[in-house]
Amino acid sequence: MGRIPPATRDTVPSGQTAEFDQLLAGAGSVPLVGPGSILWHVPKAQLAATALNQYLRNDSSLSAKVLELAMLVTARENDCMYVWNAHAASARAAGVPGAVVDALRDRKELPPLAPDEAAVINYGQEFYRTHRVSRGAFQAAIEQFGTQGLVELTVTMGNYALIAFAVNAFDSDLPADRTEPVLPA
DSSP: OOSSOOOOTTTSOGGGHHHHHHHHHHHSSOOSSHHHHHHTTSHHHHHHHHHHHHHHHHTOSSOHHHHHHHHHHHHHHTTOHHHHHHHHHHHHHTTOOHHHHHHHHHTOOOOOOOHHHHHHHHHHHHHHHHSSOOHHHHHHHHHHHHHHHHHHHHHHHHHHHHHHHHHHHTTOOOOTTOOSOOOOO
């Protein structure tokens, strides 16, 4: 059980009940695990997060493979089991080689990478480990994805860092139907 109970119409900020009702109408029920189980406590924040996720998934110039890999790098660098579990199988299905997924999960040496994979992994790992991106990692990423794509890659990683922060801080449970091994701590 996470650190807070699921949101209800009575527990959200009084000025945000209309947004709670809007979320509930779309989803049918309050999420019991994951970022929704946390962000629904502030419905306006949940709506903003949903809008950003929808843009990234539906309107981004980046491929599903690149987006899913960015999510995995972010999940692993933040030791976020929830995001990892939610995206490892999707990453494989989107074309991220299983050997890359497994090496990231286990923090093992990476197999040979395609240029787009190397650009995503180097860019994300450098930032999360040093809080900066070197000129070389930046140049490789901008050459792969262009300005729009690199902004979207950065926003994707930042968005999933927000999600990782929320689910890790609030100790959200993993879904009961998880399919991926948990991250080694």
